[in-house]
Amino acid sequence: xxxxxxxxxxxxxxxxxxxxxxxxxxxxxxxxxxxxxxxxxxxxxxxxxxxxxxxxxxxxxxxxxxxxxxxxxxxxxxxxxxxxxxxxxxxxxxxxxxxxxxxxxxxxxxxxxxxxxxxxxxxxxxxxxxxxxxxxxxxxxxxxxxxxxxxxxxxxxxxxxxxxxxxxxxxxxxxxxxxxxxxxxxxxxxxxxxxxxxxxxxxxxxxxxxxxxxxxxxxxxxxxxxxxxxxxxxxxxxxxxxxxxxxxxxxxxxxxxxxxxxxxxxxxxxxxxxxxxxxxxxxxxxxxxxxxxxxxxxxxxxxxxxxxxxxxxxxxxxxxxxxxxxxxxxxxxxxxxxxxxxxx
Numbered sequence: 121x122x123x124x125x126x127x128x129x130x131x132x133x134x135x136x137x138x139x140x141x142x143x144x145x146x147x148x149x150x151x152x153x154x155x156x157x158x159x160x161x162x163x164x165x166x167x168x169x170x171x172x173x174x175x176x177x178x179x180x181x182x183x184x185x186x187x188x189x190x191x192x193x194x195x196x197x198x199x200x201x202x203x204x205x206x207x208x209x210x211x212x213x214x215x216x217x218x219x220x221x222x223x224x225x226x227x228x229x230x231x232x233x234x235x236x237x238x239x240x241x242x243x244x245x246x247x248x249x250x251x252x253x254x255x256x257x258x259x260x261x262x263x264x265x266x267x268x269x270x271x272x273x274x275x276x277x278x279x280x281x282x283x284x285x286x287x288x289x290x291x292x293x294x295x296x297x298x299x300x301x302x303x304x305x306x307x308x309x310x311x312x313x314x315x316x317x318x319x320x321x322x323x324x325x326x327x328x329x330x331x332x333x334x335x336x337x338x339x340x341x342x343x344x345x346x347x348x349x350x351x352x353x354x355x356x357x358x359x360x361x362x363x364x365x366x367x368x369x370x371x372x373x374x375x376x377x378x379x380x381x382x383x384x385x386x387x388x389x390x391x392x393x394x395x396x397x398x399x400x401x402x403x404x405x406x407x408x409x410x411x412x413x414x415x416x417x418x419x420x421x422x423x424x425x426x427x428x429x430x431x432x433x434x435x436x437x438x439x440x441x442x443x444x445x446x447x448x449x450x451x452x453x454x455x456x457x458x459x460x461x462x463x464x
Contacts, residue, residue: 200418
């Protein structure tokens, strides 16, 4: 493979002129630029990324911390990031952040040695630990936190308008005549707290009582806890007529719990999810849910990181961190209906 120095010798120009021509920079005549490009194409020239990184201070590579790419929502976020990065000539290194931290490996030291220019933090299943945040604080390059905010941090953030989505969902149920509405929440993460706040806002606005037993806080995202909590509530004989769920997975388990308890959906109980994952339309009945835009979130997060790299590659924050929330939309399907009439 031909080198930049060899191209400059063949074309009888300086290395600087050859470099400008190959990178599209001004200061090179059109005929000279074309001659250099032709030689580079003829000999299959490929730029040395390491040399470019040392010269420009950029590696044109960013890190994506993604702990569960099999999760459809997280996978869609990453799918939104990659085209935006590739369009800007950036490569991406994907790491499992939680795995690296749990194994006490200094993942950020490794990324720094690779001279990555910034980091995109995808949502994790659990809230960040002290060691997690300590690693982040030692990384002096731009960081964008995605979907879930980190408490007390000063990082830029891109996510959904979670509170508004839950507010719309609860308002939908109230407009259908429901007055006793419950919620299955996951308050360990910022998205869960925001959605619960939106639920509370709608209930308070209409002067509706909120019973503690109707609002279980699920402690573990994985497993059957959401199903068990829904069974305990819906089979009690004193259940709410509608439920707002933290996400579509919880809603799917609540639908299974309602069937287990012999309740009809939506005649006896209305259920709303959050996310609008691909399976939501194919549940029985099809799930009313709040549609997020994970691809749009990923795209905007990548764009914001590139802006930060261009503005200040050192990663030092200038002023208040950016907080951007992508709009959501209520999708009404068949899992919600009018409140049942009181039984005699």
